[in-house]
Amino acid sequence: MSRFHRFRISVSFKAIALMLILGLFLTLMPVQAQVRPTSAITLDGHQLFKVSEAGQISAENRAVDANLILTEAVRSTARAKIEIVENNQLPVIRVNGRHLLTVTSQDTPTGRTKQEQAQIWAQHITDAISQVKKKES
Numbered sequence: 001m002s003r004f005h006r007f008r009i010s011v012s013f014k015a016i017a018l019m020l021i022l023g024l025f026l027t028l029m030p031v032q033a034q035v036r037p038t039s040a041i042t043l044d045g046h047q048l049f050k051v052s053e054a055g056q057i058s059a060e061n062r063a064v065d066a067n068l069i070l071t072e073a074v075r076s077t078a079r080a081k082i083e084i085v086e087n088n089q090l091p092v093i094r095v096n097g098r099h100l101l102t103v104t105s106q107d108t109p110t111g112r113t114k115q116e117q118a119q120i121w122a123q124h125i126t127d128a129i130s131q132v133k134k135k136e137s
Contacts, residue, residue, distance in 0.1 A: 039063035043070045043128045049121055052106035066100050080129045084118045091118035
């Protein structure tokens with residue numbers, strides 16, 4: 001075998017080894033998750049959960065609006081009515097008939113449906129309002 005053929009085989013093996021190592025490295029390297037901006041839904045200084053941005057509405061704007069509605073629900077002498085309705089095939093949490101939040105896919109963790117997330121949040125809201133009203137009475 002001539003020097004040229006040995007050189008060519010050596011280079012080929014090195015190239016294949018490099019491609020295998022690089023391919024292995026890229027497949028084993030964890031993918032960086034995209035970080036979505038979130039903002040907290042709070043009541044009486046306690047965080048209930050966080051919301052993500054939804055379309056053109058920032059997470060912060062969603063939270064500000066929702067926090068205002070929750071504060072008004074606590075101040076009301078009437079018992080708060082929390083319900084989940086569907087609008088455009090998305091669950092919407094309403095408090096005393098007012099739109100609080102639409103639960104979007106950006107709000108749900110992997111493996112949970114939007115409807116399940118809405119039920120979890122509605123329960124957190126119900127519990128938090130009850131606790132605040134009980135504390136204030």
